[in-house]
Amino acid sequence: MTSLDLLLILSGLTTLAGFAFGNHRAYPWLAGIVLTAQIVILASMPLPMAAGFGFEMFGHPVGWQMDGFGRFFALITLGAALASVAYTGGEWGERYAAGGKNLRWLHGALAGNVLAMLLLLASGDLIAFFIGWELTSWAGFLLMAQGGERALRAAMRYVPYAMAGAMAVLGGLVLSLTWTGTLDLSQLVMLVPGLANWKLALLLALFGTGFAIKMGLLPVHLWQTPAYAEAPGAATAFLGAISSRMGLFGFGLLLVKLITLTRLADLSFIDGLFSARDLIEWVAALTIVLPTFTALKQNDARYLLAWHGIGQSGYMLLGLVIGDATGSAGGLLHVFNHATYQAALVLSVFAVMHRTGTADLNSMGGLVTRMPLTFLVMLLGIIGLAGLPPMNGFVSKWLIYRSLMIEGRPLLFLMTVLGTLGTILSVYKLIHNTFLGQLRAEHEQIREAPWSMLVPMLALVALAFVTGVAPGLALNYVNEAQAALGLPVMAHTLGGVESPRGSLDMLWIVGVLFAGFGIGALLFYGAGGRSKRIHQLDNYAGGHFLSADVRYQYSDHFYAGLMHRIGPLYRGSFTQMEAALASANDLLASLMQAWYRQAVPALTLLIATVLGLAWMIWR
């Protein structure tokens, strides 16, 4: 038995245990221990590591093998699952169960997701890949559907997307087999780049559609926000941290390994002016900007974060497709970084919901005095999401900006920065309307979130901080992933990058930053008079008087001036496009139904039978 077998067996057992006794008090502890053991096994596994089992399907061997690229994603998956399970372990899980919901299903689905993703990430051929892909989609659906009626509706909306994606991937698989005669990834890597341009374009379109749907790339992103936001807290954190990155994993295999970036640049549309590579870069860039500015308009904290999740995935794909050592390292590192702070942010929002019962940004405020540690988590989380020092989100974005600078891509660079600036505005609204501003009378008695929820949240932001100060820790795994994909490997130091044309040493930057804060604190507390704490309503409102019954917190029109300028640009075009596609589909379906069930049922049956017989004889 190899260590990959052990990993998968442990994951399978956790899934069974989750479905069998996930509602037991001891389950989260057990699952936590097993997940930690899995992380240790995975991290210490020599690569590449093949599984000891496998089977044949239609004469093609189906097997699993973990490489550096898969391990990078798998480690994040296990880490995210660990945080989610720990969060569920205490008061949150008890209240969830007390609310009439089934913890066994939640835990089973969560562990099932991990198993499905591990199977996908370790796939050694396209059949294993497709098995993992389908399992991931359905396990994801199961997890999304746990949150009640609205969640189920959102999950149902995901189903047609997932089906379309699966069909597209299956189509790609069949074409690959037809054109190369193999499904084995190690052989496909050698054969696919040699295919004709139109074949590559078709493969790109088919596989790409499937992966884009999973990842939530524009324009097939609409399913993701409600499906992720409405799921129960721990599930939302897990989904937001890693689930849709499976699409990115697919893109990594497809674009970098199979088609290769050089061949991708050959696939040009308008006489060499605009290649498939440009197209993907621009789709990624638009995925950064548009969802970020949609997030800015949200009034529900969960939706706001889910929209940012879509936006941030654009950075990852863009970095990967730029494909130089710096850019691809940035894109891959961003997968890890985003998982850490996004999970923390989602969990902090659910901690606030646990206490206040709402995630509506119009009905909170001032909670920092009641939930200071949760505030700290959200503060560090938003600094990471916005990509500012000292958190890890800054490092991965810096790498992407830098590579766009080196490669000379001013417009893409502008898009990435525009996304960052929009994120800063949006996350300030999030933290302002949750924790700052006026504390509402009904929230006077709120207490801090319980430790069972705080510990995983604090651990996640601590990880995001440590890998921000010492990005070299995470970059080791990124290098492995780059090498496994055949990308140039970025040399790094513990503090970042050393280059004569522009280094980044986070150890020093964070060092002087905290020294600066220290001096600022000395000046503030040492040099000035003693300050006196005053009541929140004791303030100057230009002749008006603020009182507890005056509505203060607002979110709809937080950035009024900005919305006067860009407001008319929000047209809901993608929603309209989705509705148009759905109704076109309905129309087509009813036309066909009218034809074969009502107009000429006997003739349809006859034609089908004759064709079926003919196929069997001809075969």
Add this chain to the structure above:
Amino acid sequence: MNMIELLTELAVMPLIAFTIGLFMVLMMRKIAAKIQRRVGPPLLQPLYDIVKLYAKKTQNSHGLVHDIGIIMAVGGYIAAETMLPVPGMNGIAAKSGLLALAYVIMIPSLGLALGVGQCANPNGSIGIARALTAMLAYDVPFVIIIFGASWFYGSNNLIDIVAHQQAGGIATWGAAKMPVLAIAALFSMYAMLGKQPFEIYVAPAEIATGPMVEMGGKYLGGLFVMQCFQLFTASAIYVTMFLGGGENWPFFLVKLFAIIAIPMSMAFVFPRYRTEDVLAVVWRWPVLLGLAGVWLVMH
């Protein structure tokens, strides 16, 4: 360079920046006074103001985040100053670079936004929403300019950028080589300074000075210190990117003050833009100039 020298530089650079910033505030007020036919404040007035604010007896706090906001606002700039090379001192410029500096100087704004947020004053919150919108406006051309300059110098390292410009005198200055970008940068820096006509976020008669509404005593004093740093930082970044950096202190000072004097001479004759108009004007002219400048640099 040994560690003691480096640590000395790290301690001295923010002090110098602050001192220069104080005199920039003085110059700004003198210019305003000249335009309005007043005498203006005496030499040490900015310093007196800070001492007065810190020493005040009434110091109202709205809570820990209010305090931390001020600490971040001052501390973030103290850190930023060590990343900006000045004559004879490079600090940690080689370890951070232009791009990281651009993001480090957003930390004070974030700190201020947090501090103002906790004050629970609607005027403050409106002011911050406007200030962040203004940041979204001026940072768009600013990063285009950073891109153009980085591309032109082939480096993100400020020490390289300065050395490149000083190699051949004024002819190799960024402003001579990239005049369009230099103009765009001046425009965007003007908006960054938040003076008229870009001071809608303060709007005293409408939202009672916005972010400053709950700030008194050392809180306002902290913001005053922040303003000194901000003036120096904006000017020093410009001089470093376009005016050859600092060959020696006298020249460096002349350039720094001259650059700040340009927007200040214009500011006090302007009325004020509404927030949406700030976006319109900043996203039109400096962005177009910036993109044109980048195109020129790259072709």
